Amino acid sequence: MPFVHELLNYRSVAVVGMEKNCGKTECLNYIIRRLPLHDRKVCVTSIGLDGERTDQVTRTPKPEIVLREGMFFSTSETHYRARRMVSEIVDISDETTALGRLITAKVVSEGKVILSGPSSTASLRRWMSGIAGFGIDLTIIDGALSRKSSASPAVSDAMVLATGAALSSSLPTLIDLTAFCVTMIRLPLAETPGNAAHTVTVSSMASDIGIGNDVERVEVTGALTDRLLSRLMQEGGVDRYEVVVEDFTRIFVTPGQYRSFVRAGGRLGVRRRTVLLAVCANPLAPNGYRMDSELLCARLSDKLQIPVYDIKRHEA
Amino acid sequence: MKLRDIIDSPCGLRYMIETLPVASGYSLRYLMDSTACSAEEEVMESYAALHSFLPAASDGNLVAMLHSELCTLKNISSTLDRLESACTVDDIELFEVKHLIMLGRRVSALLSASGWPALSPDVSFTDSPLSVLDPDGTGIASFYIYDSYSAELAGLRLRLGRETDPDARESLMREEQQEESRIRAGICEDLRPSVPALRKLMESLAVLDITFAKAVQVRTMNLCIPVLTSGKTVYKGMYHPYIKSILEKSDKEFTPIDIDFGDEPVVIIGANMGGKTVVLKMAALCQYLFSFGMGIPAESAEIVLKKRVFFISGDAQDMGAGLSSFAAEMTAIDQVVRASETEGTDIVAMIDEPARSTNPIEGTALVEALLRLMEGRSAAMLLTTHYNISSACCRRLRVAGVENGKMNYRLCPAPDGAVPHEALNVAESLNISPEWIGEAKKLLKHE
Numbered sequence: 106m107p108f109v110h111e112l113l114n115y116r117s118v119a120v121v122g123m124e125k126n127c128g129k130t131e132c133l134n135y136i137i138r139r140l141p142l143h144d145r146k147v148c149v150t151s152i153g154l155d156g157e158r159t160d161q162v163t164r165t166p167k168p169e170i171v172l173r174e175g176m177f178f179s180t181s182e183t184h185y186r187a188r189r190m191v192s193e194i195v196d197i198s199d200e201t202t203a204l205g206r207l208i209t210a211k212v213v214s215e216g217k218v219i220l221s222g223p224s225s226t227a228s229l230r231r232w233m234s235g236i237a238g239f240g241i242d243l244t245i246i247d248g249a250l251s252r253k254s255s256a257s258p259a260v261s262d263a264m265v266l267a268t269g270a271a272l273s274s275s276l277p278t279l280i281d282l283t284a285f286c287v288t289m290i291r292l293p294l295a296e297t298p299g300n301a302a303h304t305v306t307v308s309s310m311a312s313d314i315g316i317g318n319d320v321e322r323v324e325v326t327g328a329l330t331d332r333l334l335s336r337l338m339q340e341g342g343v344d345r346y347e348v349v350v351e352d353f354t355r356i357f358v359t360p361g362q363y364r365s366f367v368r369a370g371g372r373l374g375v376r377r378r379t380v381l382l383a384v385c386a387n388p389l390a391p392n393g394y395r396m397d398s399e400l401l402c403a404r405l406s407d408k409l410q411i412p413v414y415d416i417k418r419h420e421a
Numbered sequence: 422m423k424l425r426d427i428i429d430s431p432c433g434l435r436y437m438i439e440t441l442p443v444a445s446g447y448s449l450r451y452l453m454d455s456t457a458c459s460a461e462e463e464v465m466e467s468y469a470a471l472h473s474f475l476p477a478a479s480d481g482n483l484v485a486m487l488h489s490e491l492c493t494l495k496n497i498s499s500t501l502d503r504l505e506s507a508c509t510v511d512d513i514e515l516f517e518v519k520h521l522i523m524l525g526r527r528v529s530a531l532l533s534a535s536g537w538p539a540l541s542p543d544v545s546f547t548d549s550p551l552s553v554l555d556p557d558g559t560g561i562a563s564f565y566i567y568d569s570y571s572a573e574l575a576g577l578r579l580r581l582g583r584e585t586d587p588d589a590r591e592s593l594m595r596e597e598q599q600e601e602s603r604i605r606a607g608i609c610e611d612l613r614p615s616v617p618a619l620r621k622l623m624e625s626l627a628v629l630d631i632t633f634a635k636a637v638q639v640r641t642m643n644l645c646i647p648v649l650t651s652g653k654t655v656y657k658g659m660y661h662p663y664i665k666s667i668l669e670k671s672d673k674e675f676t677p678i679d680i681d682f683g684d685e686p687v688v689i690i691g692a693n694m695g696g697k698t699v700v701l702k703m704a705a706l707c708q709y710l711f712s713f714g715m716g717i718p719a720e721s722a723e724i725v726l727k728k729r730v731f732f733i734s735g736d737a738q739d740m741g742a743g744l745s746s747f748a749a750e751m752t753a754i755d756q757v758v759r760a761s762e763t764e765g766t767d768i769v770a771m772i773d774e775p776a777r778s779t780n781p782i783e784g785t786a787l788v789e790a791l792l793r794l795m796e797g798r799s800a801a802m803l804l805t806t807h808y809n810i811s812s813a814c815c816r817r818l819r820v821a822g823v824e825n826g827k828m829n830y831r832l833c834p835a836p837d838g839a840v841p842h843e844a845l846n847v848a849e850s851l852n853i854s855p856e857w858i859g860e861a862k863k864l865l866k867h868e
Contacts, residue, residue: 182513189594191578193565194516199446199495208513213565214578216594 108265108383108412109139113243117233118382119261121248123286126271128387128416133247134171135385135416136265146240148177148209151220151247152229169217170247177241179209179232181221190216198235200228209236220247226260233260256290256379257354263380266290268405269387274394276401280408283384285360287409290381292356295349295374297322309333316340325350329373331362337371344370352377384413422729424713425453431734432705432771436663437715440642441634444491448630457712459728464649467714470632471639472646474540478636483535490528491630497521497623505616509606516564518612518619519554522547523562525622528629542625543618550615553608566601570608574600635715644716647707650723653683654708654769654801658720661703665718676830677720678703680818684766684799686792688810689832691820692843696830697805698734701771704803705732708769727801731757731770747778754791761800769801777807784808809840823847 112118120136122129133149140147149172172178172190179198180188182205191214198207202224223229233244246261256264268283297303303321307314309330314337316323325333329350337343343366350356352375358366366373386405388396398415406413428435443449458464477483500514510518522544529541552558556569568575577597584590612619638644642662658677665675678700680687689697707717711724733753757770775791776784785808793814795802810817819835822828822843845865849858 185513186511191565191581191597193563194512195563197513197516197520210565211563214582 108414109136110141111382112136112140112245112263112265113145115243115262115380117244117246117261117263119246119248119256119264121256121264121266123266123268123283124272126387126391127267127269128385128389129248129267130170131387131416132265132267132385133245136245137171137173137176140243142173142175145242146175146177147243147245148179148236148239148241149220149245149247150179150222150229150232152222152224152226170220171215171217172212173215174212176212177209177236177239178212178218178220179207179222179236180218181205182208184219184221185210188216188218190214190218192216192218195239196236198232200231207232209239222246226257229260258352258377258379261379263382264290265382265385267385267387270390270394270396270401271387274390274396276396276404279396279401280404281360283405284408285363287381287384287411288363289353289356290379292353292373292375292378294378295322295347295376296372297347297349297374307333307337314340316342316346318342318345320346322346323348325355327355329356329358331358334358334362334366338366338369347372347374349374349376351375352379381411384409384411386413386415387417388415389417422457422712423453424455424457427457427709427730428453430705430709430732432702432709432732433661433663434706434709437638437706437710440638440662441631441715442488442637443634444488444630445494445627447494447496448491448627448634450496451624451627452631455713457709458714458726459712461649461726464711464714464726468646468649471635471714471716474632474636475639475646477532477535477537477540478633478640480535483531483537484633484637486531487528487633490524490531491626491633493520493524494623494626494630495521498620501616501620501623504609504612507609507613509602509609511605512565515554515605515608518550519564520562521619521623521626522551522554523560525626526551528626540629542622542629544622546615546618547622550612550619553611566604566608570604571600574604639716642716642718645719645721647711647717647719647722647724650725652725653681653723654725655681655721655723656704656707656717656719657722659703659707659722660718661699661706662718664699678830678832680704680832682801682803682816683725684801686795686800686802686804686815687818688792688812688815689803689805689818689820690807690810690835690840692822692828692841693847695820695822695828697820698773699830700832701732701734701773701803701805705730705771708771725769725801727769728767729760729764729769731760731768731772733757733771733775734773745778747776750775750778757800757802758791758794761795761798765798765800769803770795771803773805774807775804781808785810789814807840812836 120129120133137149181202184204185208190212192210192212194208194210196209200207200223202221204221207223223232248256272282273279303319304324305316305320306324306326308326309328309332323346325348348371384405386401388398388401398418402413402415428438443452458467495517497517500510500517503510525542525544526547529544532538532541554564556567568578577593577600581590581593581597584593657679659680660675660677668675680700689700691697707719707722708727708730710717754772754775760768776787788806788808789810792810796814817835818832821831821833822841823846845858845861
């Protein structure tokens with residue numbers, strides 16, 4: 106499987122699902138099973154709570170996270186006590202989550218654990234710098250339910266996206282939604298220089314936005330929402346400047362709104378990019394609906410121009 | 422008197438505690454919960470310790486290394502309590518016990534290697550509890566129930582590693598966890614005799630952290646080690662660190678002040694903006710710092726230990742209690758009067774412009790009566806006022822005042838004479854509306 110080896114080129118990789126039950130945990134387990142561990146230290150953590158045996162929302166069975174000997178992981182006190190593996194505690198962080206302090210441990214003998222890492226990107230970053238002393242080469246971050254923020258370039262250098270039938274049972278819709286997400290991930294870095302003279306800063310909170318005729322770059326602080334985008338378009342002249350956001354995790358725009366922005370000549374750029382390594386697709390929806398795996402992967406791959414894998418099929 | 426209760430005294434104590442470079446949060450809480458010295462021996466002991474740390478505090482390398490070690494110090498007293506009461510604690514807690522032992526040993530080794538073995542905490546007892554928590558003698562701070570604790574555990578883990586059937590793995594895992602619990606109970610049993618020594622180690626590391634921080638503060642802020650005396654409190658070149666730091670930011674200088682006081686009340690008079698209140702703040706601050714064994718912001722200091730320190734700055738309007746500024750102030754001063762009745766020489770009171778918010782006739786009477794009472798009871802007292810108080814029952818000091826257009830903040834004796842009438846001049850220098858000041862001048866001429 107080619108993309109697992111690509112992970113080794115990065116310091117931190119986030120595994121993020123488009124939606125619940127898209128097969129993100131399976132994707133993570135798949136990566137963990139295949140990562141070569143002999144000459145590097147790998148640490149696995151999650152943002153927020155993950156690794157439950159049944160899905161907390163839909164009550165469907167979920168695969169557990171199986172960690173291999175020699176891997177590091179971090180989880181909360183509560184879940185550390187409930188682990189089913191032999192592991193050695195190497196660090197206890199001062200930072201507490203709702204489930205107690207964060208325990209970092211090394212797996213002595215393979216087993217299962219519920220991962221529940223730092224609950225915000227800021228504390229995740231603090232934790233990552235805290236464990237730097239253990240010589241971790243690669244950190245894999247398990248992004249929880251709709252927490253695309255863990256894939257923010259502020260914390261991870263690269264990402265793997267999991268999508269699947271859980272998102273929509275209509276193949277064209279699934280492809281559209283996934284393609285839009287991938288477009289956002291691949292947005293180019295801002296072209297215009299960030300010099301103050303021709304730059305205007307706007308936020309979706311502000312009641313008034315005034316953009317002069319000489320403006321070349323519109324910086325968005327915080328989130329880029331549909332509302333902000335439509336207000337920019339109402340002002341007119343979106344083709345004159347470039348709209349710049351921090352990174353793709355700050356974009357909360359619907360595909361339709363984005364398309365009309367582009368049609369009006371608008372350009373969107375990011376200050377920081379992340380690398381999309383691969384897309385994993387799960388043809389099985391929690392309600393039992395199953396898509397044709399081969400067709401799903403082929404159509405997605407065609408549209409996204411990136412390798413798409415159905416992990417279950419690859420394993421079989 | 423706990424530090425926690427007085428830290429927000431308006432004399433500026435919080436600044437001194439906040440600039441104390443204590444490494445661990447536990448040490449800071451330990452310091453906050455410590456009580457002020459009330460016996461002379463305690464003060465002597467406290468300053469002897471600080472003195473012995475001073476040379477080591479100049480070793481920048483040692484300071485940095487010790488800080489990075491001690492910032493991992495944690496309060497594990499609940500774990501130690503549970504160990505003592507024959508409970509079995511889990512791996513996370515055992516890890517923390519092991520961490521404490523290894524931290525103590527590393528700190529001890531660090532101090533010895535840097536040439537200060539005398540400052541090291543007692544770690545001589547740690548061999549036995551460490552061997553319980555590090556059976557393989559790896560010297561690594563991590564922890565789990567190691568294979569070497571029992572042959573059975575090692576065997577179970579070996580089988581677990583080879584087993585592929587999920588059900589069989591599950592039952593092996595259960596067996597393995599049972600064996601772990603059995604071993605854990607034994608470990609706790611073995612650790613129990615060391616608990617009192619471990620608790621002492623934890624506390625002595627906190628005390629080491631605090632004392633080291635005090636010594637570093639003495640160096641960085643250029644503080645002095647005071648002399649304990651029983652006669653008169655004497656400060657030479659006293660300054661207020663917070664005000665000084667603010668002045669220095671705008672390239673201004675703080676004028677150090679000399680002052681002494683014994684059992685006879687001292688009254689400070691002088692022009693507005695002459696720094697009378699600052700003198701009181703400094704004296705109160707130094708008295709507090711002294712009772713917690715900290716460096717004193719002065720060139721030299723001889724201090725009499727007082728069991729109770731009162732600092733009353735007049736603007737203590739208490740909206741919560743529904744008291745006016747006058748009522749709040751009177752109630753606060755009343756506490757001093759009542760305390761002086763029984764404790765007399767054991768108290769020191771710094772009161773900023775008492776009875777300032779009432780008419781000058783009654784105000785003067787209240788202040789003079791207070792001074793007479795205090796003099797009779799040999800209570801140390803520093804007081805500022807604009808009222809004309811006779812020097813019969815107190816010693817009067819005056820702020821030198823405006824000289825050649827500049828304020829001279831130094832204090833000089835003023836045995837007699839009226840209080841300075843410089844309010845209008847000072848107001849003029851503040852660029853206050855000339856219309857208003859002119860009118861006031863006219864009124865004065867009429868009198």
